[in-house]
Amino acid sequence: MNKKNAELKIGDKVYEFPIIGGTESEYAIDISSLRSKTGFVTIDKGFKNTGSTESGITFIDGEKGILRYRGYDIDELAQKSNFLEVAYLLIYGELPKTEDYNVWKDNIVKHTLVHEDVKSILDGFPSNSHPMGVLSSLVSSLTAFYPKSLDPNRSSDEINGTIKRILAKLPTIAAWSYRKRLRLPVVYPKNELDYCSNFLNMMFSMPSEDYEINPIHAEALDKLLILHADHEQNCSTATVRVVGSSHASIYASVSAGINALWGPKHGGANQGVIEMLEMIKEDNCDYKKYIAKSKDKNDDFRLMGFGHRVYKNFDPRAKIIKNIASDVLNSLGVNDPVLDIAQELEAIALKDDYFVSRKLYPNVDFYSGIIYKALNIPVQMFTVMFALGRLPGWLAQWKEMRENNEPIGRPRQIYTGATKREFVSLRNR
Numbered sequence: 001m002n003k004k005n006a007e008l009k010i011g012d013k014v015y016e017f018p019i020i021g022g023t024e025s026e027y028a029i030d031i032s033s034l035r036s037k038t039g040f041v042t043i044d045k046g047f048k049n050t051g052s053t054e055s056g057i058t059f060i061d062g063e064k065g066i067l068r069y070r071g072y073d074i075d076e077l078a079q080k081s082n083f084l085e086v087a088y089l090l091i092y093g094e095l096p097k098t099e100d101y102n103v104w105k106d107n108i109v110k111h112t113l114v115h116e117d118v119k120s121i122l123d124g125f126p127s128n129s130h131p132m133g134v135l136s137s138l139v140s141s142l143t144a145f146y147p148k149s150l151d152p153n154r155s156s157d158e159i160n161g162t163i164k165r166i167l168a169k170l171p172t173i174a175a176w177s178y179r180k181r182l183r184l185p186v187v188y189p190k191n192e193l194d195y196c197s198n199f200l201n202m203m204f205s206m207p208s209e210d211y212e213i214n215p216i217h218a219e220a221l222d223k224l225l226i227l228h229a230d231h232e233q234n235c236s237t238a239t240v241r242v243v244g245s246s247h248a249s250i251y252a253s254v255s256a257g258i259n260a261l262w263g264p265k266h267g268g269a270n271q272g273v274i275e276m277l278e279m280i281k282e283d284n285c286d287y288k289k290y291i292a293k294s295k296d297k298n299d300d301f302r303l304m305g306f307g308h309r310v311y312k313n314f315d316p317r318a319k320i321i322k323n324i325a326s327d328v329l330n331s332l333g334v335n336d337p338v339l340d341i342a343q344e345l346e347a348i349a350l351k352d353d354y355f356v357s358r359k360l361y362p363n364v365d366f367y368s369g370i371i372y373k374a375l376n377i378p379v380q381m382f383t384v385m386f387a388l389g390r391l392p393g394w395l396a397q398w399k400e401m402r403e404n405n406e407p408i409g410r411p412r413q414i415y416t417g418a419t420k421r422e423f424v425s426l427r428n429r
């Protein structure tokens with residue numbers, strides 16, 4: 001880009017605003033001075049064209065289907081790394097050396113236990129509570145057990161301590177919320193197990209029998225967590241940054257991120273995909289009927305797991321997850337008809353002009369639920385799995401926002417309501 005400034009003409013006046021560029025040939029017009037210079041604000045519902053920050057954590061090229069964490073391609077990380085190492089990379093910016101990785105892993109293992117009083121809070125939830133509501137409440141409750149986390153002027157050491165603490169405890173809280181739903185006794189973390197095996201053990205081991213962790217399950221889960229770990233300024237991450245910009249604690253910010261992720265247009269889509277596939281299976285696998293419904297503007301039905309705000313090409317994560325799904329089901333000897341239905345839907349949609357013209361492709365949620373099902377994870381826990389994966393991304397983005405001392409997030413608006421009018425007392429109305 002050879003121009004330093006963008007020009008905006010309003011009436012017969014021309015205003016200049018700086019053009020800023022990133023390391024991947026992306027450019028933005030810095031409109032920080034727009035209102036003071038022109039009296040105008042901008043409107044961009046859903047922030048489809050609006051950048052909220054400059055970030056060095058994750059790069060996405062939606063047209064080319066590229067996703068990189070701190071410069072490393074997602075498929076290379078999924079093949080060669082592990083979730084805890086990727087978490088370190090996202091949060092601290094570099095792949096850890098062996099010594100740093102071992103200290104990181106040991107520190108996290110040491111904090112997997114949660115305060116016994118968390119069980120009493122859990123007991124207060126009705127058994128049919130959605131686990132995402134339980135998870136966000138329990139994460140928020142951690143401020144009660146770690147009140148120092150509320151101090152907005154905490155040192156970076158104390159912030160790093162909280163980061164390790166919540167990375168360690170979220171799997172325990174998630175597994176315990178699942179066990180409580182089934183009115184089963186909670187299972188305590190076993191520090192000799194790796195991150196994913198420990199989670200699976202806390203989810204599924206039973207007092208009456210030895211639970212044997214299937215390494216295929218643990219490895220598939222580790223890859224899924226890597227693939228969900230960060231995704232630049234998506235809805236839930238943007239929420240974490242905005243809440244954190246008020247100098248709210250990490251626990252309060254992550255709890256808000258969990259609630260934003262819960263929505264079916266965002267992380268809740270992985271639950272929606274499986275519910276959709278099961279519905280199609282029950283409806284004689286009538287894919288064509290559901291493709292037609294998803295295209296009908298008078299029908300609220302959407303093809304869950306399809307479409308993306310940024311990817312106008314294949315979501316690179318969907319490609320990787322599709323392969324993992326086939327591998328896991330084959331290795332486990334599972335023949336799940338919903339995988340065939342998903343593949344049929346994808347094949348039909350990718351030839352249909354409605355989807356092609358709108359550049360709607362399978363996203364990260366389209367195949368992930370098929371793997372969670374094969375791992376015996378219940379559908380209502382699917383979005384909790386997304387939250388477990390996205391946690392390091394939320395933490396990295398929160399830390400970057402605070403280290404950059406970014407201002408409190410407070411958008412402007414255009415008022416369209418009643419203009420000034422006098423109050424009329426009740427007897428005269």
Ligand code: SDX
Binds near residue numbers: 307
């Ligand atoms: C995630 O941002 C991220 O990075 C998110 C995420 C992450 O890692 O954090 O990648 C995770 O949230 C993935 C998305 C999961 N959601 C779903 O799968 C729900 C189904 N998808 C849609 O709701 C939708 O595609 C969104 C929400 C994902 C994106 O919506 P946009 O960018 O606001 O686009 P839009 O709704 O304006 O859609 C553009 C057009 C519209 O048609 P027209 O008005 O042009 O006629 O495409 C249509 C939409 O009706 N459309 C769909 C569709 N998605 C968009 N039509 C049918 N089925 C769909 N799934």
